Amino acid sequence: MTAPAPPAPRTRRPWYRQLYVWVLAGIAAGIVVGQLAPDFAVRLQPLGTTFVDAIKMVIAPIVFCTVVGGIAQVDNLRKVGRVGLKSIVYFEAVTSIALLLGLVVMNVFRPGDGVHANPGGLVVNDTVGGYIKQGRSEGWGHYLSDIVPNSVIGAFADGDILQVLFFAVLFGIALNLIGPAGAGLAAGVERVGTAMFQVM
Template sequence: MIIDDTATGAAPRPWYAQLYVQVLAAVVLGVILGSLDPATGAAMKPLGDGFIKLVKMIIAPVIFLTVVTGIAGMRDLGGVGRIVGKAFAYFLTVSTLALVVGLIIANTVQPGAGMHINPADLDTREVGQYTAKAHATTLTGFLMNIIPTTLVSALVEGEILQVLFVAVLFGIALTMSGERGRPLLEILQAATAAVFKLVDILMRAAPVGAFGAIAYTIGKFGIASMAHLVALVATFYLTSIVFVAVVLGIIARVAGFSLWRLLVYLKAELLLVLGTSSSEAALPALIEKLERAGCEPRVVGLVVPTGYSFNLDGTNIYMTLAALFIAQACDVHLSLGEQLLLLGVAMLSSKGAAGVTGAGFITLAATLSVVPSVPVAGMALILGVDRFMSECRSLTNFIGNAVATIVVARWENGLDREALAKALARGDRRQMTAGGLRR
């Protein structure tokens, strides 16, 4: 149950106790430290890495418990397939739009034109580790990897799709058990409350994690280090903004809610994603806040974790834009047919490397390895600035999955429109604070 401060008469927390303010302040401090003392800033990397590990530690149980309790609470098991089917229809459509938008912008702006790079002159040693992973990540291997070694190994290893796979099967089995499974369901529901309280506790460290991650980025690479590729970085950010504002904005308007108000509602999570360059860092909080905004838990539990692997709008934009940038920089002309082939391969490879660390760069390597016209060696051109584009990839992926969940919930008649309107209208004044969320 969600407790409203206004209902209980509790005094609103001061502005400085709100998580988004603390994260914003931490990001600013991280930028200052990384700029003034790069060595010290780079040494802050363990703070960001530690926070990401804390969040990843809790993702598997959050997904498992949310999905199992959501499915077990459904009387119609056919609803599970219906929700997943609608979600995948949405993912396929919008992901294709993201690839097309990236393709159009790259052909229009042509950020790599005029560089006249000879691929043979590039140092590809650092790129090798990504291309090796890309070759190891085939579509068949990806599908086989969804099946865990044992029933509990998915939870132990933290593979999102494996956890989702086990959770769906377990939820269905629990539903089919009828009244005999009721005591276990009640235990899992109680465990869900405890796990979300643990999320509250872990989120108190969000400002520390954001500070460490951004200080390392600026200290290690420096703001000036991306000046020579500023056209690519700027084009990618501009393209992502256009996609979010236009494509997702129209989708949100058609679905009956304001994208801007949704962004305000999720401002703490967006700042957390910006600071850590990881959309996974805000996954548990996204699940909770979408439920609070009126989306049924059964829909949230299925769409959000699935979207984190199959609805990567930011990654799709990045792949087509980066691939065409490399082609333009190396004076490789791609015909319309080759660009459409690139689009199709990117659609598949973005799913094949889902959940892999550095997935954006790895999926790009996988895509280029199938399209021989574009030299894989050209990836060395963008390796230095890839880190600066990862924040935008993560933000776009995060926003896309938030919109997708609300849309699918509406299609499934699993959206409390009054609760959504109230949450978005007040920008969620019960924002996560240093004291945690109140459920």
């Protein structure tokens, strides 16, 4: 009886094909172009907008497929609840630390002390003015109700990640609860997610 062949060692990608190297190179190139040819750098703005839009295009499907695939294949839904609770606690703790750091920086370094501007005299455009009015008129219940999408397709079309995440959690739990009947659909969703990662 022959022993199974050892798995082939994973080949590491060369350093110049690593994503972080390209990100750092892009930042450095942006600084150089902005310093040497600022007018040309401004004309490159459509390239940046197009790239960001291309990334945003696949974020919602990737979030949906990843969450649905993960929840649908868990043996015990209580594990999902525990992980979710830990995630919420971690999120709240890190957010509180960030708020405390912000308060410390504001009170110690006092940024903006040298700016002598009258906030009442500032003129804002219509878009910003609409956001200000909306923020004043909405209460805490608005944030809770906004989590639930009016339409699943609309949540994907608008790129509202929180609403997509809400639906993904419900859909993943539903697939998990129906058992073997939902296994094929869960596997299909996971394959779609793999393809979306390749698009990314």
